[in-house]
Amino acid sequence: MDLFSGTTFKRAVAAAVALPLAGGATLVAAGPAAADEEDYKILVVGKTLGFRHSHIDDTTRALIDLGEDNGFTVDVWDPPNDSAGWWGSGSPGQPDLTMDSTPFTSAEDLSQYATLVFVSPVDNTNSLNPATPRLLDDTELAALQGYVHGGGGFVGLHAATDTMHTVPWYGELTGGGARFASHPQQQTATMRVESPAHPSTAHLPAVWERFDEWYNYTTNPRADVHVLLTLDESTYSPGNNAMGEDHPISWCQNFEGGRSWYEGAGHTDASWTDPLFLEHVLKGVEWTAGVVEGGGNCVTFPEVDAVVAGLNTSAVGDGVIAGAIASLLGSARTAAEAGDPATAVQVLGGARSLVDHLSAAAGDRDLLASKIDDLVDWQTGLVDDGPALDLAAEAELRTMGGKQYLAVRVLNEDDAAVDITVTTPYGSKEFAAVAPTKNAYQAFATRLVEVPAGEVTVTATAVLDGETVTEEVAVAYAGTA
Structure with missing residues (x-):
């Protein structure tokens, strides 16, 4: 049985991954x-x-x-x-x-x-x-x-x-x-x-x-x-x-x-x-068909190199900038081919920042920028952020005995025991070694008749594959005010 009718926030990957991409x-x-x-x-x-x-x-x-x-x-x-x-x-x-x-x-x-x-x-x-x-x-x-x-x-x-x-x-x-x-x-x-x-x-x-x-x-x-x-x-x-x-x-x-x-x-x-x-x-x-986008849109490094090679570099400044972009793209490709997408993303960020310094006469800066952004999206999707915790968290205002309480539940869906800290505007609670499939549950008294909307912060720590992993998520709840 669900404790709440509220929305479940699923945390399945580390925070650095760009999920919308x-x-x-x-x-x-x-x-x-x-x-x-x-x-x-x-x-x-x-x-x-x-x-x-x-x-x-x-x-x-x-x-x-x-x-x-x-x-x-x-x-x-x-x-x-x-x-x-x-x-x-x-x-x-x-x-x-x-x-x-x-x-x-x-x-x-x-x-x-x-x-x-x-x-x-x-x-x-x-x-x-x-x-x-x-x-x-x-x-x-x-x-x-x-x-x-x-x-x-x-x-x-x-x-x-x-x-x-x-x-x-x-x-x-x-x-x-x-x-x-x-x-x-x-x-x-x-x-x-x-x-x-x-x-x-x-x-x-x-x-x-x-x-x-x-x-x-x-x-x-x-x-x-x-x-x-x-x-x-x-x-x-x-x-x-x-x-x-x-x-x-x-x-x-x-x-x-x-x-x-x-x-x-x-x-x-x-x-x-x-x-x-x-x-x-x-x-x-x-x-x-152009109906969906994402994940780098099938871009390749040679494709972006060709865009750079097609720039008009007759102006000295544009020539210097284009050369620097080409060099950074080469370094990013080397990192990517070596299996180091995190470094590739960092280097591509430098190349992307240089695009804005090209003059309008250099060519289609928007195209080059979008292609480098695609490279970033592609390589970001390959970044391994290491072990991640699998948790579900909910927060909802409830009335008990005529009083308003903020009820918070965190379900450990991971295979390891997890230490959980719940922080709210109305107090905090620590739960040690919450076992797999078990809940950390606490109702916090608000001492208010009308409660504004807010957020609960859930911090979880566990040892996965010999590595201590800490993750933090914010769970919003609707108010009654």
């Missing part, structure tokens, strides 16, 4: 689609000219369902065709859902979509024979390029890296030129979250075990993309073309004016009923 739920302008539209539209591309993945139909239905619950509608391009080969007699497509003709007519026509989702649209161009029909012909490809350059979103799922092998630009769009190379038999493997503050990973466990078909890629895209998840090859048998200790499996990037997000898992039909996986993909869709 991790949720990634801030509404922003949505890609080429009208930013002020409450609902938006996406395009699902399942057209197949080569081997057809069974999950295409499941993915399409899952995205339609997600759209109904999250404010977007779905058009589908997945026509049947007779592209016969070793994989079968052709593609059945999704005739009950598909559009009558290609939507890739022009960038203007594609701009009705906030993002495009390529769902394993294999086209059998692996041989690199330029005569092999591609998923998109030259006209359709030009429409896609214009759409991306105009700010459009792109989501690649699973075998989106196994199509249009004869178009290098498409490989850069999906991410760093990484193309499908091979996969071992389907098996259970462990993924590790590398960017925990991004909207598409904020809800995931740091170590995520799944059964799927795990791709090896022709190249490691890390130099060009923001890696979201990596595969731990020690947890499964990667087979031929194993990528080693650094095996990205999901990534994103800001690409030539648009946004691109890729997830290499999702081959199994069961993926498309898995709530964790569906939320992961949903946030990828929403991020590329």
Whole structure:
């Protein structure tokens, strides 16, 4: 039974973590689609000219369902065709859902979509024979390029890296030129979250075990993309073309004016009923559509370096400042790559402060500032603040015997005993070694008829992993005055 009807304040992480940046739920302008539209539209591309993945139909239905619950509608391009080969007699497509003709007519026509989702649209161009029909012909490809350059979103799922092998630009769009190379038999493997503050990973466990078909890629895209998840090859048998200790499996990037997000898992039909996986993909869709922000927005150090390199440094002062910013960015990158995000954040703060000293003639200072802010957000999400206490605290005014009391309860949800001090405007109370699942409860007499709103301070101390951890939270309560 709840003691109070008041709001519970949950304390699960150390105070230095910037929690509002991790949720990634801030509404922003949505890609080429009208930013002020409450609902938006996406395009699902399942057209197949080569081997057809069974999950295409499941993915399409899952995205339609997600759209109904999250404010977007779905058009589908997945026509049947007779592209016969070793994989079968052709593609059945999704005739009950598909559009009558290609939507890739022009960038203007594609701009009705906030993002495009390529769902394993294999086209059998692996041989690199330029005569092999591609998923998109030259006209359709030009429409896609214009759409991306105009700010459009792109989501690649699973075998989106196994199509249009004869178009290098498409490989850069999906991410760093990484193309499908091979996969071992389907098996259970462990993924590790590398960017925990991004909207598409904020809800995931740091170590995520799944059964799927795990791709090896022709190249490691890390130099060009923001890696979201990596595969731990020690947890499964990667087979031929194993990528080693650094095996990205999901990534994103800001690409030539648009946004691109890729997830290499999702081959199994069961993926498309898995709530964790569906939320992961949903946030990828929403991020590329410009509906959510956060976690660094898939920024990379080279991306910010390019902004600095594009500054007009003809003025001596601007040249000196730009050089200093570039140097600090280099130092921050070195710290980040060494696994020291706290130092990276400090150094980036120095670079950010210099941006305000550039002259207006230097270029887009707001863009550079926002990109450095994104780097800070990304690296802040990686800072390990050490052990943290898990507590729930409530405070509420109650009437007992005709008198006003301030009732405070602190629940220890941690695994260790916690010393708790409760400080109020009407007195304080110390509780020693409150055991896990137990409460520290005290009612403080106010001696007032009408009580103003206020705050209670809860200080908690415990020994976690041999380290003494102290945390302090403020819990507000409503008054009667």
